[in-house]
Amino acid sequence: MAARNPFKPTAGATPPLLTGRSAPLAEFEDSINDGPGAPLRLTLFTGARGVGKTVMLTEVSELVAERGWVAIADTASPGLVGRLVGAANAEFEGLEQSRRPRGRLSAVTLPQVLGTGGGGVSRSAADQANSGAAQAVNLRFAFGRLLDSLEARGAGLLVTIDEVHARGRRDLRELAPTFQHLAREGAV
Ligand SMILES: Nc1ncnc2c1ncn2[C@@H]1O[C@H](COP(=O)(O)OP(=O)(O)OP(=O)(O)O)[C@@H](O)[C@H]1O
Ligand SMILES: [Mg+2]
Secondary structure: OOOOOOOOOOOOOOOOOOOOOHHHHHHHHHHHHHOOOOHHHOOOOOOOOOOOHHHHHHHHHHHHHOOOOEEEEEEOOOOHHHHHHHHHHHHHHHHHHHHOOOOOHHHOOOOHHHOOOOOOOOOOHHHHOOOHHHHHHHHHHHHHHHHHHHHOOOOOEEEEEEOOOOOHHHHHHHHHHHHHHHHHOOOO
């Protein structure tokens, strides 16, 4: 049988051997260690098609997960903010539930005011029609309380967003005020 080819053409798949990435990964790790305000806490991986941007996002997610951080991964596309709200709420609930004594978990549900993804509340048409501004408020709230909960455990949050190059600008622009706000609070 032929030897296994270490280079798979599968887009985004973590290669069996990650070559030439130890320096940027070490830099990223330094910024994680240094705390809020460190330069690579807001990082953009750029490069030609297939150069390994998606793989780097997976690598940094695994790096932070190893130290107990939460990593939320998404791709720039319409509805990004709503999906991030849902993911942050789900992570928050998971953290809170792991802290509660067993046997009391089934009664937990979130108020519908959170919009998407709360405590098994299915999305109504009104939720889906949420304005961008309302979603931004939801995101700020969802990230804020998740960060508070993580901080209490000495952990943090990594958000990775793939495919921001083409039509992702608009989706990113919706995120900018939230990150600005978090940065002002010294959380980024
Ligand atoms: N450092 C690396 N060493 C070896 N193989 C790698 C490395 N980085 C990426 N690859 C491999 O190259 C291929 C393309 O990687 P990836 O999908 O991450 O690129 P990309 O920059 O996200 O591409 P695109 O611009 O199309 O989204 C994958 O098969 C991946 O396993
Ligand atoms: Mg990619």
